[in-house]
Amino acid sequence: MRLNKVSISKTDLVLLSMAFLAYTGMYASRKAFLAGQYEEIGDLGSFHFKTLLIISQVMGYMLSKFIGIKVVSELSVGKRFAALVSLVGFSILMLMAFAVVPDWLKPVAMFLNGLPLGMIFGIVLVYLEGRRNSELLVAGLSATFIFSTGFVKSIGLWLMGSFAVPELWMPFATGLLFFPMFIASSFILSKVKGPTDLDKELRTERKPMERADRIKFLKKHGGAFLFLVLIYVLLTIVRDFRDNFIVEFWKELGMSGQPELITLTEIPIAIVVLLISAAGILILDNKSAFRSGMFLTLLGAALMILATILFGNQLMDPILWMIVSGFSIYLPYILFHCLIFERFIAVLRFKGTVGFLFYIADAFGYLGSVGIMLYKELASPLVSWVNFFTRLNLVSGMLIILFVLACLLVMKTNALKRKLRRLEKSLF
Numbered sequence: 001m002r003l004n005k006v007s008i009s010k011t012d013l014v015l016l017s018m019a020f021l022a023y024t025g026m027y028a029s030r031k032a033f034l035a036g037q038y039e040e041i042g043d044l045g046s047f048h049f050k051t052l053l054i055i056s057q058v059m060g061y062m063l064s065k066f067i068g069i070k071v072v073s074e075l076s077v078g079k080r081f082a083a084l085v086s087l088v089g090f091s092i093l094m095l096m097a098f099a100v101v102p103d104w105l106k107p108v109a110m111f112l113n114g115l116p117l118g119m120i121f122g123i124v125l126v127y128l129e130g131r132r133n134s135e136l137l138v139a140g141l142s143a144t145f146i147f148s149t150g151f152v153k154s155i156g157l158w159l160m161g162s163f164a165v166p167e168l169w170m171p172f173a174t175g176l177l178f179f180p181m182f183i184a185s186s187f188i189l190s191k192v193k194g195p196t197d198l199d200k201e202l203r204t205e206r207k208p209m210e211r212a213d214r215i216k217f218l219k220k221h222g223g224a225f226l227f228l229v230l231i232y233v234l235l236t237i238v239r240d241f242r243d244n245f246i247v248e249f250w251k252e253l254g255m256s257g258q259p260e261l262i263t264l265t266e267i268p269i270a271i272v273v274l275l276i277s278a279a280g281i282l283i284l285d286n287k288s289a290f291r292s293g294m295f296l297t298l299l300g301a302a303l304m305i306l307a308t309i310l311f312g313n314q315l316m317d318p319i320l321w322m323i324v325s326g327f328s329i330y331l332p333y334i335l336f337h338c339l340i341f342e343r344f345i346a347v348l349r350f351k352g353t354v355g356f357l358f359y360i361a362d363a364f365g366y367l368g369s370v371g372i373m374l375y376k377e378l379a380s381p382l383v384s385w386v387n388f389f390t391r392l393n394l395v396s397g398m399l400i401i402l403f404v405l406a407c408l409l410v411m412k413t414n415a416l417k418r419k420l421r422r423l424e425k426s427l428f
Contacts, residue, residue: 025182064118
């Protein structure tokens with residue numbers, strides 16, 4: 001395995017910090033509403049009101065991912081900053097609408113809030129991909145998935161508890177509070193220089209992908225990519241369910257009324273996952289880096305199963321279980337963002353954008369997330385949030401192990417076929 005001589009430039013540090021701040025600002029408009037429980041509104045039809053809000057927003061977010069397959073893949077450099085500000089600005093306006101419209105229209109407002117936000121990650125990612133230190137940069141961005149989602153919920157709880165911000169206005173207040181930071185960090189990102197010639201040589205050139213390019217990629221590499229998508233879908237389902245209902249988990253575990261707990265349990269996860277993911281820059285060889293990412297995905301799935309079994313048999317403390325299970329989900333989830341897809345496209349030497357891969361995987365990931373929430377609400381309404389989550393961990397962990405092995409087998413078979421074709425050409 002060839003190791004990379006790590007050199008972190010000022011540009012890398014700017015990209016790392018600004019991407020983290022920008023995505024944290026986006027999370028403030030997407031995740032803060034989860035700090036509320038909305039018990040005073042009650043149920044709407046067969047659905048608990050908060051669950052209906054979550055499903056509505058995730059459906060908008062999911063649709064945004066499908067739209068992003070085309071829009072993000074084709075978006076030119078000069079339009080990225082305006083797109084970022086416009087999309088998040090619209091989502092914050094929808095949080096204002098959420099606070100004032102009648103109860104039966106609030107799910108519609110949340111759908112519209114989520115509709116533009118699914119494209120933010122892909123636009124920010126374009127600034128970071130295709131560089132020698134992309135693993136480090138995207139790991140910093142991905143750390144927001146763990147830290148910032150808990151942080152903005154804590155801020156929402158703090159605004160309600162310390163400043164008496166009404167529960168319905170809390171999401172708008174939180175989003176507005178972070179919006180100036182989002183604008184400033186997005187502007188700085190838009191001014192940073194693109195990848196160098198050496199970056200392009202090591203990771204392949206990254207460029208917008210037209211429809212013909214996307215079809216060509218899927219025809220040529222769709223087999224292995226299918227299993228990567230299936231793994232990512234399962235990780236998204238488990239991660240999203242944990243994130244959406246973590247307040248309910250702590251309540252069932254008898255630890256409600258402690259807003260700092262949501263952030264404090266996520267900090268050790270964020271630090272360890274960030275360090276492991278960023279270490280990918282040490283591996284120069286793309287094949288070795290990809291295989292390392294898949295091995296760690298296997299490890300995460302096994303840990304997910306083991307920790308859940310120990311917790312179910314009362315052999316693990318609830319707080320420790322939330323940390324360990326969170327780590328087992330977030331490690332492979334973030335590796336997909338900062339290493340696995342990045343090195344997958346580099347191994348294939350395909351001149352395109354990782355954003356295209358992400359938006360296919362994300363679109364179906366959130367489709368699965370909506371499906372699981374609907375299943376929980378309609379088919380298993382009496383099962384507690386914690387019990388449902390433990391079952392989800394066990395089933396997902398086993399399937400992830402199966403799909404990782406299948407993906408590696410397909411890639412090995414394809415590589416062997418390519419060698420045989422080259423040998424045949426050399427002989428004849």
